[in-house]
Amino acid sequence: MEFQGARNFSIESPGNDVFSSKYDDDGHVKRTGTWVTASAHIVTAVIGSGVLSLAWAVAQLGWIVGPTILTVFSAITLVTSFMLSDCYRYPDPVHGSRNPRYMEMVKNVLGGIQCQLCGWAQYIILFGTSIGYTITASISMVAIKRSNCFHKHGHEAKCHAANYPFMIIFAVVEILISQIPDFHELSGLSILAAIMSFGYATIGVGLSIAKIAEGGNHATSLTGVIVGEDVTSQQKLWNTFQAIGNIAFAYGFSMVIVEIQASYLSYPILYYSTQDTLKSSPPENQAMKKATATGISITTLFYMLCGLLGYEAFGNKAPGNFLTGFGFYEPYWLVDIGNVFIVIHLVGAYQVFSQPIFTLVEGWCAKRWPESNFMAKEYHVRIPLVGTYRVNAFRVIWRTLYVILTSVVAILLPFFNSIVGLLGAVSFWPLTVYFPTEMYLVRAKVPKFSVIWIGVKLLSGFCLIVTLVAAAGSIEGIITDLKTYDPFN
Structure with a gap:
């Protein structure tokens, strides 16, 4: 047979x-997975550094628009995730051939050209995310240094610190870890990173509640930061656009729903589908829809807590990274723990998002020069107490140059909220909306200009406009910051 x-x-x-x-x-x-295990994978993978900017985003939007935008993005992501679930098997959602990878799904449903566009979108976002994680890690390391300084010398002390030395430290660590040949050897780091993300998000919520309980005058409003008092009218407009991008970044579910690793922590997160772990009975699309609804609901609740409680705690002066904002307050040791969690999480997350790029380049080069010892030959280096380390000359040079490149860009553009907003804007429409809706129309054979077809196209068009607006706000923020920024001060 x-x-x-x-x-x-x-x-x-x-x-x-x-x-x-x-x-x-x-x-x-x-496969033995159920909707319960799939829900856990989604929640664990999604709750990450995106939560850090939500308090600032809500502060720009206010009590009405802020929660509304969070809810709208949650609903849009839920709908498009259902569409992706039905495309897991194609052409029939129950008995068709399985598509365990996002690009494979796009290729089988929409064709080769669309697959190439999807690949470009994914790898550009992966590269940008590596830059964003370098920035975020350095901010958290600076926050640790400042919180200890304030604790020692008082809150009136001038505890300024430059980010770039900490970016260099982070880069050195990533250069060393990047020499690990593949994902199969990163399972322990991935487990630790997942635990850390829950840890610092929970600490942030707890500190917000404690700060609210302390009282104090932290002005909030229905419309967010006040024009003429907190910002100019132009700043209000651009910050609003940027805040939308920040929220979009936090809702980057599509990379997780389709291309999360089979058992989540032992294989490439960006290669295998959560759905690919599910038992075939009941049908994967039904179980996945249940898992997606559960995962998005839990994540949205967590985002609401971080965004709204963070806004209430800091008011219209909410910092771009709400956990670093607690660096001025006690208990400093708990703030330090939260920021240590962020750094540890980002060390692992950087590898998760960089390894697919490493694999792409190394695979292409191996095919281009199959006889080259420089490309293929490995040397076994024994490290005491660690084990045998497989070293390849090309891998050492290429991966080191990649980490240096992302670090240099991060040093030149260390603007957390602007970078996060730009990443969210660039990734949300193509990966979360466009490809899922286009695949749905093809799979379901929806007639052109029917009510459903028009509705889906309007949804995609609306999200495209939101993406362009958010990208414009983030780019304007980067340009504004560059006017006064000195990279080495």
Whole structure:
């Protein structure tokens, strides 16, 4: 008997019963995941550094628009995630061939050109995220230094510190870790990173509640920061656009829903689908929709807590990274722990988002120069108490240059909110809205100019406008900051 999707794999009929109990219809080990485990994967992967800017975003938008935007982005993501779930098997959502990767799904449903566009979008965002994580990690390290300084010398002390030395420290660490050949050897780092993300988000919520309980005059308003008092009318407009981008960045679910790793912590997060861990009965799309609804609901609740409680705690003066804002307050040691959690999380997250780029370049070069020892030969270096380290000359040079490049860009553009907003704007429409809606229209064979077709196109058009507006606000923020920024001061 020949099994569909299993390359060079066949088995005689006497062993069929044993085989069917261990393997799926494509020859891979039988999947055992449920909607509960898939929900856990989604929540664990999504709650990350995006929560840090939500208090600032709500401060720009106010008590009415802020929660509304959070809710709208949540609803849009839920709808498009359902569309993606139905495309996991194609052409039939129950019995069709499986698409465990986002790009594979786009290729099979929309064709090769769209797949290439999807690939460009993904890898540009991965590169940008590496830059954003370098910036965020350095901010948290500076916050640790400042909080200790304020604790020692008082809150009136001038505890200024430059970011770029800490970016260099972060880069050195990433250069060393980047030499780990592949994702299979990063499982421990990924587990630790996931725990850290929950840790610092929870600490941020707890500190916000404590600060609110202390009282104090932290002005808030229905419309956010006040024109003429906190900002100019022009600043209000651009900050509003940028805040929308920040929220979009926090809702970057599509990279997770389709391309999260099968058991989440042992394989490439950006290569395998959460859905690809689910048992085939009940149908994966049904279980995935239930998991997505649960995961997005929990994440949205957490985002509301971070955004709204952070705004209430700091008012219209909410900092861009709300956890670093507690650096001026006690208990300083808890603030330090939260920022340490961020740094540890970002060390692992940087690798998660960089490894697919490493794999792409190294795979292309290996095919281009298959006979080159420089590309293929590995040297085994034994490190005491660690084990044997596989070293390749090309990998060492290429990955080191990549980390240096992302660090140099981060040093030149260390603007947390602007970078986060730009990443959110660039990624939200193509990956969360455009490709899912286009695949849905093709899979469901929706007639052109029908009510559903028009509705889906209007949704995509609306999100495109939001993306352009958010990108414009973030770019304007970067330009404004560059006018007064000295990279090495």
